[in-house]
Amino acid sequence: MxxxxxxxxxxxxxxxxxxxxxxxxxxxxxxxxxxxxxxxxxxxxTEDEWFKAIRFLTEVGHITDDKRQEFILLSDTLGLSMLVMSQNNRKPSNCTEATVFGPFYVEGAPLYNNGEDISNGAKGAPCYVSGQVRGAGGEAIPDAQIDVWQSDEDGFYDVQHLDEAGNVIHRARGRLKGDAEGFFNFRSILAEAYPIPHDGPVGRMLAAVGRHPWRPAHLHFMIEAPGYETLITHVFRDGDKYLESDVVFGVRSTLIAEWKRHEPGVAPDGWEIDVPWYSLEYDFVLNPSEAHA
Incomplete structure (x- = not known):
């Protein structure tokens, strides 16, 4: 040596x-x-550049806690998260594509029944979401567990809001199950574009290289069912101006869907809405696990 x-x-x-x-x-x-x-x-x-890199990574670690994962943001914004995810989630073409997990998933989200309102007071236009979970062969998948989470109209997730006691009140986040035929529906709020947290080292990195911090409007989904691969994905809102420049490179054309605007009236489940509202219908197709295939 x-x-x-x-x-x-x-x-x-x-x-x-x-x-x-x-x-x-x-x-x-x-x-x-x-x-x-x-x-x-x-x-x-250079040695100076190396020391700056060490300082940058130290700052990423210091700002990371149980409510903010700056290392995931760094991985996301450098495209590494999508690269690793893509390499490990190759699926048949008829299956729903996966995309990045993101830093705002929370284990143990509130449980809801089909048709309930997961927004829990989150700010945003009313939105009715429905769909079906199926297998690659077209078969309905009963009782699939569906985690869903999203930001409010101001671009913040619930974990970014604290009450006076410093606690998080879960909003626009929930866990529900599809029915015996794989159908699900819930009430929430309209998905809006938002910037990732950019008041830390990752935000300074983006500014230094001339990039914006914005993500196109989307809903996060994680869907689990026995005998099938777990699906982690987003559904993106068609027409969003950031679809072509998502800061975390997560957009896939098959994951873009239309949020339909409606005048005040009655949603398909009988929900009476006295303001303009939106609806999203999107079906998910899961890939069988190796043991089930």
């Missing part, structure tokens, strides 16, 4: 992994070192 120089250090670091018993870990670490060193050589990284 003596007299290592810039030409020999890469192989020296790789050789240090020789006793690693985890073959996959050794493969990943070897490639990581090779690419990191190649990057440093390619751009002739």
């Amino acid at each position: 003596r007299n290592i120089n810039e030409d020999t250090i890469t192989q020296a670091v790789i050789a240090s992994f020789s006793d690693c018993r985890d073959g996959r870990l050794r493969t990943v670490m070897t490639s990581l070192v090779q690419h990191l060193h190649a990057f440093a050589r390619d751009v002739h990284l």
Whole structure:
């Protein structure tokens, strides 16, 4: 290990992994070192730039907590999240495409029955959402568990709001089940475009490279059913001006749908609405798991 120089250090670091018993870990670490060193050589990284990078990553860690995941934002905005997701979620063409998870999923979301209002007072125009969960063969999937979450009309998720006691009140977020034929419906609010949190290091990075922080309007869905792969996806609102420049590169054309505008009246479930309202109908097709295929 003596007299290592810039030409020999890469192989020296790789050789240090020789006793690693985890073959996959050794493969990943070897490639990581090779690419990191190649990057440093390619751009002739300066010490000042390296220290700035360390400071940036430190700031990303400091702002991250149980309500804000800056590392996910960083991965999302660099396209890494979508790349990893795409590599690991290849599906038949008739199945609903997956997209990024995002940093605002919450485990243990409030439970709702079909037809109930998940908005719980969130700001936004009323919206009626319905659809069906099916398998790739066209079969209805009964009792699928459906997690849904979205921002309010101001572009904030519930976890970004705290009450006077510092607690989160869950709004525009819920978990429900499809019925015996796979159908589901719920009441919520209209999806609106919003910026990702950009008051931290990731936001400063975006500004430095001349990028905006906006995401097109969408609903998040996570759908689980025995015998099928879990689907994590969005449904995007057609016509949104950020569809072609989503800051996290998550848009897929098959995931774009129309939110229909209606004058005051009655929704399909009998919900009487005295202001203009919207409806979204979207079906999801799940891929069978290997054990079920």
